[in-house]
Amino acid sequence: MKSESDQLARQAIKTGDNRGTLYIVATPIGNLDDLSPRAVKVLSEVAVIAAEDTRHSGRLLQHLGVNKPLLALHDHNERGRVQSVLERLSEGSDVALISDAGTPLISDPGYVLVREARSEGIRVSPIPGPCALVAALSAAGLPTDRFLFVGFLPAKRAGRRSALEELRKDTATLVFYESPHRILDAVADMAEILGPGREIVLGREITKAFETFYSGEAAKVLVELTADPHGSRGEFVVMVRGAEKAESGLMAGALDVERLLSLLMAEMPLKKAAKIASELTGLGKNELYQRALELKDN
Numbered sequence: 001m002k003s004e005s006d007q008l009a010r011q012a013i014k015t016g017d018n019r020g021t022l023y024i025v026a027t028p029i030g031n032l033d034d035l036s037p038r039a040v041k042v043l044s045e046v047a048v049i050a051a052e053d054t055r056h057s058g059r060l061l062q063h064l065g066v067n068k069p070l071l072a073l074h075d076h077n078e079r080g081r082v083q084s085v086l087e088r089l090s091e092g093s094d095v096a097l098i099s100d101a102g103t104p105l106i107s108d109p110g111y112v113l114v115r116e117a118r119s120e121g122i123r124v125s126p127i128p129g130p131c132a133l134v135a136a137l138s139a140a141g142l143p144t145d146r147f148l149f150v151g152f153l154p155a156k157r158a159g160r161r162s163a164l165e166e167l168r169k170d171t172a173t174l175v176f177y178e179s180p181h182r183i184l185d186a187v188a189d190m191a192e193i194l195g196p197g198r199e200i201v202l203g204r205e206i207t208k209a210f211e212t213f214y215s216g217e218a219a220k221v222l223v224e225l226t227a228d229p230h231g232s233r234g235e236f237v238v239m240v241r242g243a244e245k246a247e248s249g250l251m252a253g254a255l256d257v258e259r260l261l262s263l264l265m266a267e268m269p270l271k272k273a274a275k276i277a278s279e280l281t282g283l284g285k286n287e288l289y290q291r292a293l294e295l296k297d298n
């Protein structure tokens with residue numbers, strides 16, 4: 001297998017670009033064995049590693065026997081630091097970006113750097129690996145065909161509750177990150193706002209020694225979590241089954257279904273009116289067809 005530097009050299013010859021590559025390297029979310037051999041190779045070959053917390057990443061790199069200059073790049077200094085990373089790349093040095101855990105930019109710093117590097121035409125290449133939201137979803141047993149990654153909800157109660165209100169009717173599986181200090185309050189708000197019967201799966205300490213999944217109706221998960229003496233310790237991904245279609249339909253609930261049917265019936269055959277009303281409200285086509293027949297008879 002050709003080494004990464006061979007590939008880079010070929011790329012440089014092809015493009016006439018001798019600037020370095022910015023590698024976005026995923027690191028473990030708990031279990032160090034999850035670091036890919038390719039990630040280790042890239043970290044050993046780059047000139048500089050930009051890290052969210054240099055002390056934290058220093059320990060990982062020491063464990064790997066990688067000794068490279070580290071540059072701190074976190075939420076508070078990212079804008080200022082981007083320029084110096086871009087300079088290193090322009091000089092032809094390869095740079096790796098890592099965060100404290102998992103995939104950089106996923107609720108982690110790096111967006112400004114990647115955006116700027118791309119806009120300068122610098123090659124940005126991902127070295128994929130652990131990501132808490134993907135790991136959690138892969139084992140949750142909730143629909144994954146459509147999901148919405150929300151990240152962290154607002155820390156304050158009012159903000160969190162209004163964010164949940166906005167998501168209440170979304171039919172996609174919802175994925176949140178939550179801190180141990182707020183997990184009980186967040187799940188309690190979910191049970192209240194999204195509904196006590198809404199299916200929730202919590203992935204706690206994924207890939208670590210005390211990995212636990214809690215699942216079931218929101219109210220039950222809340223009771224289980226409250227009763228577990230370790231329940232609110234560790235790191236959490238919270239996943240929530242999306243709203244049922246009828247609940248989420250643009251108009252269901254507030255809508256006067258009969259009025260909608262009447263309007264549609266005036267313009268098209270009954271069957272078609274029932275079909276469109278069903279798409280708009282999420283209600284059953286046959287049920288709507290029956291109602292349309294009754295309306296017509298009246």
Ligand code: SAM
Nearest residue numbers: 029102103107131132177178205206235236237
């Ligand atoms: N970049 C990371 C990723 O790719 O998942 C996420 C970083 S974000 C600052 C940290 C949050 O991710 C934690 O508060 C928790 O919600 C979630 N998380 C990280 N590691 C986890 C784990 N092992 N188990 C469960 N959740 C985890």
